[in-house]
Amino acid sequence: MSNGPAKGPSRSSNETDPSSSPPSHASDQIQTLWNPYNNRFRVLASCMTAFANGLNDSAPGALLTSVERYYNIDYNTISIIFICNALGFIAAAFFINTLSTKIGRAKTIVIGQVLLMLGYTCIVITPPFPAVAASFFVLGLGMATNLAISQVFCSNLANNTVLVGFYQGAYGIGGITGPLVATAMVSHGFKWSRFYIIELCLAFFNLMFSAWAFWKYERESETSDAALPTPVQDTEHTSSRKGRNESANRNWQSFKTLISNKPTVLGALFIFCYQGAEVAISGWIISFLIQFRHGDPSKVGFVTSGFWAGITLGRFTLSFLAHRIGERPSVFFFTAGALTLELLVWFVPSIPGDSVAIAFSGLLLGPIYPCAVNIFQRLIPRNMQISSLSLIASLGSSGGAVAPFMTGVLAQKVGTFVLHPICIGLFVAMAGIWWALPGPEKRDE
Incomplete structure (x- = not known):
């Protein structure tokens, strides 16, 4: 699932294609957590948006039963919210980079938070279900903006594995908090939609804080993590029609450069599978424990928080x-461990045992994302990183909607146990994609 400094300088015709240039080394990463000074606030602002995203992603698992009961709908219907959320992420991938390049990161973040506030406001008033589904599309747009701006920023600082780990850790804290708060509110008689008042307030806070933190980012940046490489402009064509044609051609050539980059394509597929497994477990494990382990909804709702605690x-x-x-x-080891624990949850009929296994699977899944971002950032040329990592984050994060949706559709027909073979298949796919990635150059931090 993330930005917008000024456009990079145009290249002369004798320059090499940036897609074939080697990745940047750590020495190119001038900025650190402490320099420029405002970077410490930018990292904190990024973590706050990650916390809000985690709160949003984890809460539906604890709210699904209440939503089903309120609207009198089945698994097939309620799963539409995951697809709408995914469509929002996918749609955002096509404009975030252009928008942030033109208006800057701070203003792009403002737009993202405004979208989130619109979506949450609609949900809070508990409209008919189609409006709720449409709101999740708007939320997907806003969350993708958060992810693109914040994650790319953290991944381009020195010591990025640790900083992305903190960023994703903040997401995990939100993941822990969401089910706890949602379960407590529903258990005390609050309408399910009232949970999103908290998200609405967070979106307003992040609008103010993130805009302030990133406001002077472009002026303070000494290096240009530019957008997609821009082909040479032909200055001989001055007519408006030819100018539009040239612009369209440049955009198409840039897009082709992006999708022909092997780490970008494999990275998007890897995160698609990872996010799919993560959100599917978070969203459907409670329904599985209720249906097949006969758990008490007021108690097993906290199992999701254990999963996110492990991730964090x-x-x-x-x-x-x-x-x-x-x-x-490390990624191979963590993936194999998570697969083994998923088998235990599937075949061991014990709520306490399943709860512990779910928490430990979260522990192993947690570091995979920051490890993957570190590898992607080392494989992708620096002047493609914003666009590439944005595409990886946005299209990859759509897996967090497709897998839960497929789980819901199949669960309606055969039962929620399908969560486990789906996740196991995703883990196997992750290992295969990870093996197919080229090895990054070694470097010193």
Whole structure:
């Protein structure tokens, strides 16, 4: 699932294609957490938007039963919200980079937060279900903007594995908090939609804080993490029609450069599978425990918080270990462990045992995302990173909607146990895609 400094300088015709240039080394990463001074506030603002995203992604798991009961709908229908959310992420991938390049990161963040406030306001008034689904599309647009701006910023600072780990850890804290608050509110008789008042307030806070933190970012940046490489402009054509044709051709050539970059394509597929498994577990494990383990809804609702607690702990702790022993082998180990634990949850009929296994699977899944971003950032040329990482984040994050949607459709026919074979298949696909990625150059931080 993330931005907008000034456009990079135009290239002369004898320059090499940036898509074939080697990735930047750590020495190119001039900016750190502490320099420029405002970067510390930008990282904090990024973490706050990640917290809000995590709160949003984890809450539906605890609210699904209440939403089904309120609208008298089945699994098939309620799963539409995941698809609408995914469509929002996908749509955002096509304009975030252009928008942030033209108006800057701060103003782009403002637009993203305004979209979130519109979506949450609509949900809070508890409209008919079609309006709720449409609101999740708007939320997808806003969340994708948060993700694109914030994650690309953190991934281009020095010591990025740790900083992205903190960023994703903040997302995990939101993931822990969401089910706890949602379950508590529903258990005390609050209407399910009232949970989103909290998200509305957070969106307003992030609008103010993030806009302030990023306001002078472009002026303070000494390096240009430019957008897509722009082909040479032909200054001989001055007519408006030819100018529009040239512009369209440049955009098309830039897009072709992007989708022909192997790390970008494989990265989007990897995050698609990862986010799919993560959100599917978060969204459907409670329904599985209620249907097949006969759990008490007021108690098993907290299992999702245990899963997100594991993710958060993993991102704050195992990310450091993975950075020391190597991100590539670590991801293979974490994926294999998560797959094994998923099998235990599927075949061990014990709510306490399943709850512990779910928490530990979150622990192993947690560091995978920051490890992956570190590898992608090392493989992708610097002048493509904003566009590439935005595409990876936006299209990849749509997996967090497609997998839960497919789980809901199949669960309606055969039962929620389908969550487990779907997740296992996604873990296997992750391992295969990770193996297909080229090895990054070694470098010193």
